[in-house]
Structures are given as structure tokens and as C-alpha cells.
Amino acid sequence: MENRKKVAFYTLGCKLNFSETSTIARNLQDEGFDRVDFEEVADMYVINTCSVTENADKQFKQVVRKAMKLNDKAFVAAVGCYAQLKPEELAAVDGVDLVLGATEKFKLADYINDLSKNDFGEVHSCEIAEADFYVGSYSIGDRTRAFLKVQDGCDYKCTYCTIPLARGISRSDELENVLKNAAEISKQNIKEIVLTGVNIGDYGKGEFGNKKHEHTFLELVQELDKVEGIERLRISSIEPNLLKNETIEFVSKSRTFVPHFHIPLQSGSNDILKLMKRRYQREVYTERVNKIREVMPHACIGVDVIVGFPGETDEHFLETYHFLNDMDISYLHVFTYSERDNTEAAVMEGVVPGNVRAKRSKMMRGLSVKKRRAFYESQLGTNRTVLFESENKEGYIHGFTENYVKVKTPWNPELVNTLHEINLTKIDEDGSVRMDFVTALV
Incomplete structure (x- = not known):
């Protein structure tokens, strides 16, 4: 052979x-x-x-x-x-x-x-203009959860970003194909699917630069919620201007979608958002967070933020810092701005020195630690559902609750890829949460 x-x-x-x-x-x-x-x-x-x-x-x-x-x-x-x-x-x-x-x-x-x-x-x-067709994909067997691609490319022109140059125009998978892929994944004993794409809130645009939305992101979410055999669905990063109240309300009552949103902010200063050519102002962001908190007080809300963008003064940075400090969010992904070839921002005036970028990044990361700790503390004493992962880390098995609290318990291979109802008891030195079992679910 x-x-x-x-x-x-x-x-x-x-x-x-x-x-x-x-x-x-x-x-x-x-x-x-x-x-x-x-x-x-x-x-x-x-x-x-x-x-x-x-x-x-x-x-x-x-x-x-x-x-x-x-x-x-x-x-x-x-x-x-x-x-x-x-x-x-x-x-x-x-x-x-x-x-x-x-x-x-x-x-x-x-x-x-x-x-x-x-x-x-x-x-x-x-030539990137030729990337006008859609290839569906999903991950299976690599991790405890599967990543299901529903959209590719981006029509936004953010001044710091190379993704439109690397991936082309916004285009989406057909709804029937997404549902077929989700059903295939569910048959593989995978408990959680994460929806992914470049700009998933823009879901529905067809191939070949067709700007008409065949379906909306809300329709996609509603249909996926009906797929048999899926325990959990998680929305990955979604733009604040594309996360509609109807979607937030649907997730709050959904059978499978979990109360976890990751919403890029990038800056809490409207001046900088304008320079970045983002499609919203910070007031829109506040509205989204308030809506989520209104219908899902226990939801996890993650934020992307860029520090050191050209033209960002100390005042602009502190505006962002205080904006996030005052807001009821759960953690930050902090990006230190770095120049990218063929982007508008790379030739902008007001370049922020490297040491200042580093200092601002450190401050924001410190804020993230504080926010995550406060969020975890707010969850202590509550019952949640955890999905355990497959790695033995120094004698412990870790997992995430539906609202993205990282928990740990002594290693037991039988727990891998299983769901359990647990009670969150205390925060450990490494920042993860200890737990007591309530009941086994799956």
C-alpha cells in the first residue's frame, strides 16, 4: 500500500x-x-x-x-x-x-x-478584487468548540486596517449552507459553536460584490437557534453599529445563544473614532452596553481597544480610559497601534512615540484585569453551566461558563467536552474561579 x-x-x-x-x-x-x-x-x-x-x-x-x-x-x-x-x-x-x-x-x-x-x-x-466568491469553512476536531465561518471580507475602510486588502469585499455564506454545516458539526459531539467572520454583523451580502442582503444577521441567529443537537452558540466579535437591539433581545431569550458579546470600541474618543473612520460614535456603544445589561444583567461584554493611534493625545487617551472605567464591561482586548503599509493611518500626523504607546497599553491592560476581576466577583455564588476543555494544565481542567467565566477543578479526563451545572465559589490566585458541582447535564 x-x-x-x-x-x-x-x-x-x-x-x-x-x-x-x-x-x-x-x-x-x-x-x-x-x-x-x-x-x-x-x-x-x-x-x-x-x-x-x-x-x-x-x-x-x-x-x-x-x-x-x-x-x-x-x-x-x-x-x-x-x-x-x-x-x-x-x-x-x-x-x-x-x-x-x-x-x-x-x-x-x-x-x-x-x-x-x-x-x-x-x-x-x-489581485484582491478577484476575491469575490465565498468559501465556507469550519473547524472540527481541533478544539472542544467549533468555529463556523459565516462571512468573509469587509467593506469598511477603517484607516488602520489591512483586512479589506487581505480578504476583499464583504460576502457571506448562504443560509442553507450555514445551517447544513452547523448540523454536521452537531453530529460530531461538539457542544459549542462560535460564529466567526471578518465582519459578521454584515452577514447576508452575496457573492461577486452583490451588496443586497439576502438575509440579515438576526435571521441567521434565529435559524441557527433551531438546529437540533447544538448545546451552545456564541457570537464572536460584532461591530456596535451592526449589533441591533432585536438581536440582543433574541439572544436573551434564545435556547442556544449564550450571554456573551465581544464588541470592538477601538477608542472612547469621538475625535479618534472619526480619524479611524469607524462607523459610530461612542454614544452608540453606550446604548448597546446598556441594552445588554437591561435584558441580560449577567452577560459578559468584551471590548477591543487600540491605544497610541496617530493624533491620540493624553487627553484623548484619558477620555477612552475613563469611558471604559465607568462602563459595566467585563474585559478588554488591548491592541497597541502599529503602522501597516498601504493604510491611511500610516501616513497620518501626530505619531505617538513608542514608549507612550507602551505606557498606555500597560494602563489599559491593568484596567482589563480590574474589570475581569469585578465581573468574576459579581458572579460568585451563582449557578452557571460550564463546558470543560481537553487540556490538563498543572493538574487542573479548565472550562468556560456560558457567560465566559473561566473555571477550574482538579483534572479528571471524564470531564473533557462535558457540560455541568456548577456553583461559582471563589476566585483563585491565577484569576480563574473555583467551583462546586451541582448536577451533570451532558
């Missing part, structure tokens, strides 16, 4: 990348490859890149070196956002054989011959 080739994957970046890596992996398995862990010796290593993280090129080079250490004769392919934005740069990295852009990555098998190393990295990269 012919030896099947081994392929390993490394994913940088967001949940959307994880869902796409998983789909590419399944495609290659259908073509005769066996998937192995990235730590193992493989015939081919595929790196799904990200353009959002700082030092994207540095991270990429480290991963390539790691692959070459495992097998210096292995074929190395780079796909994803950074591969679309800087294909020649990645192709020049020692050890890289193939670089595929936004439209080519799902056809990886078509670009592979005998897996022999190339002298120079071969590039197949489209």
Missing part, C-alpha cells in the same frame, strides 16, 4: 483562520494526506498567516524555522492574510516553497506536485 504523506498545520491569528485551516486540512486529507501535529515530523508544513498581529513577519520566520528543524526536507506552504499582502516577502524566507493568496489557499492541493523543495518560493496570488 502506498505511503500516505503527512501534513502539519500552524495557524497564526484569529478564529476565522482556525476555521479555514481546518477546512484546508480536510481537503488535503481527501487528497491522500494524513494530518499530524505541528510538533511531529511531516512531509509538508502549512502555515496560515495573519496580518493583524505585530511582527507578523518575525512570527512567520520563527514558525518556518521550527518546521525546518523538524524536517529540513519538508515542503513549506504559506497561506492566509499576510501571504496575500506580502507574498514576495514570505517567498524570500529560507525554506518556504509555496505562497498562496486569498483565492488560492482553498485549492492548495492543485499547486502541489511531488513535494520536492523549490530553490525559491513560488507565488500564486490574485
Whole structure:
């Protein structure tokens, strides 16, 4: 019997990348490859890149070196956002054989011959305007929860962001296909699905730049709530101007959608929001948070914030800091602004020095710790439902409640991928919450 080739994957970046890596992996398995862990010796290593993280090129080079250490004769392919934005740069990295852009990555098998190393990295990269079709994807078997892609690309023109350049225009999966994928996932004994995309609140735009919404995000949420066999559905990041009150109200009464929202703010200063070309002012953000608190007082609300954007004075920063400090939110994802080629912000005046950016980031991260602690304290003594994950971390198993409180209990392999009703008892030194079992659910 012919030896099947081994392929390993490394994913940088967001949940959307994880869902796409998983789909590419399944495609290659259908073509005769066996998937192995990235730590193992493989015939081919595929790196799904990200353009959002700082030092994207540095991270990429480290991963390539790691692959070459495992097998210096292995074929190395780079796909994803950074591969679309800087294909020649990645192709020049020692050890890289193939670089595929936004439209080519799902056809990886078509670009592979005998897996022999190339002298120079071969590039197949489209003009991003050609990325006008939709490829559905979801992750399965990689984690306790599945990431289900429902939308791709973005029509927004935020001045700091390269995603429209890397992923093209906003386009969505057909509703029937999303429901079919969700049903497939539910049959794999996966308890939680996270909806993911670049701008999921914009769900409903068809292919080929069709700006008409076939369905709305609310309709998507309503239909997914009816899919049998799914215990939990979680909405990943959604823009405040696209998170409608009707959606918030539906989630509050939903069978499967959990009370957890992650809503990018980026700045609490309307002056800076304008420079960023965000499509809302901070008053809209306040309205969304107040609405969530009105119908789901126990909900978890996460916030993205960027510090050190060009033109951000100390006054602007403190405006954002106090705005968030006064608001009933649960945690922050803090991003230190870094210049990106081919963005408007990269040539703006009022550049904030690196040491000031670092100081502001530290202050915001401190605020996040305080906010998370206050949120966890507000949940002590309540009964919640936890889904346990699969990792043994220093003798403990961790999991997340429906409202995203991280809990821990002594390791027991029988708890992996099971749901239990628990009582939250106390906050541990590492910041996670101790718990007592109430009843086993699933």
C-alpha cells in the first residue's frame, strides 16, 4: 500500500483562520494526506498567516524555522492574510516553497506536485478584487468548540486596517449552507459553536460584490437557534453599529445563544473614532452596553481597544480610559497601534512615540484585569453551566461558563467536552474561579 504523506498545520491569528485551516486540512486529507501535529515530523508544513498581529513577519520566520528543524526536507506552504499582502516577502524566507493568496489557499492541493523543495518560493496570488466568491469553512476536531465561518471580507475602510486588502469585499455564506454545516458539526459531539467572520454583523451580502442582503444577521441567529443537537452558540466579535437591539433581545431569550458579546470600541474618543473612520460614535456603544445589561444583567461584554493611534493625545487617551472605567464591561482586548503599509493611518500626523504607546497599553491592560476581576466577583455564588476543555494544565481542567467565566477543578479526563451545572465559589490566585458541582447535564 502506498505511503500516505503527512501534513502539519500552524495557524497564526484569529478564529476565522482556525476555521479555514481546518477546512484546508480536510481537503488535503481527501487528497491522500494524513494530518499530524505541528510538533511531529511531516512531509509538508502549512502555515496560515495573519496580518493583524505585530511582527507578523518575525512570527512567520520563527514558525518556518521550527518546521525546518523538524524536517529540513519538508515542503513549506504559506497561506492566509499576510501571504496575500506580502507574498514576495514570505517567498524570500529560507525554506518556504509555496505562497498562496486569498483565492488560492482553498485549492492548495492543485499547486502541489511531488513535494520536492523549490530553490525559491513560488507565488500564486490574485489581485484582491478577484476575491469575490465565498468559501465556507469550519473547524472540527481541533478544539472542544467549533468555529463556523459565516462571512468573509469587509467593506469598511477603517484607516488602520489591512483586512479589506487581505480578504476583499464583504460576502457571506448562504443560509442553507450555514445551517447544513452547523448540523454536521452537531453530529460530531461538539457542544459549542462560535460564529466567526471578518465582519459578521454584515452577514447576508452575496457573492461577486452583490451588496443586497439576502438575509440579515438576526435571521441567521434565529435559524441557527433551531438546529437540533447544538448545546451552545456564541457570537464572536460584532461591530456596535451592526449589533441591533432585536438581536440582543433574541439572544436573551434564545435556547442556544449564550450571554456573551465581544464588541470592538477601538477608542472612547469621538475625535479618534472619526480619524479611524469607524462607523459610530461612542454614544452608540453606550446604548448597546446598556441594552445588554437591561435584558441580560449577567452577560459578559468584551471590548477591543487600540491605544497610541496617530493624533491620540493624553487627553484623548484619558477620555477612552475613563469611558471604559465607568462602563459595566467585563474585559478588554488591548491592541497597541502599529503602522501597516498601504493604510491611511500610516501616513497620518501626530505619531505617538513608542514608549507612550507602551505606557498606555500597560494602563489599559491593568484596567482589563480590574474589570475581569469585578465581573468574576459579581458572579460568585451563582449557578452557571460550564463546558470543560481537553487540556490538563498543572493538574487542573479548565472550562468556560456560558457567560465566559473561566473555571477550574482538579483534572479528571471524564470531564473533557462535558457540560455541568456548577456553583461559582471563589476566585483563585491565577484569576480563574473555583467551583462546586451541582448536577451533570451532558
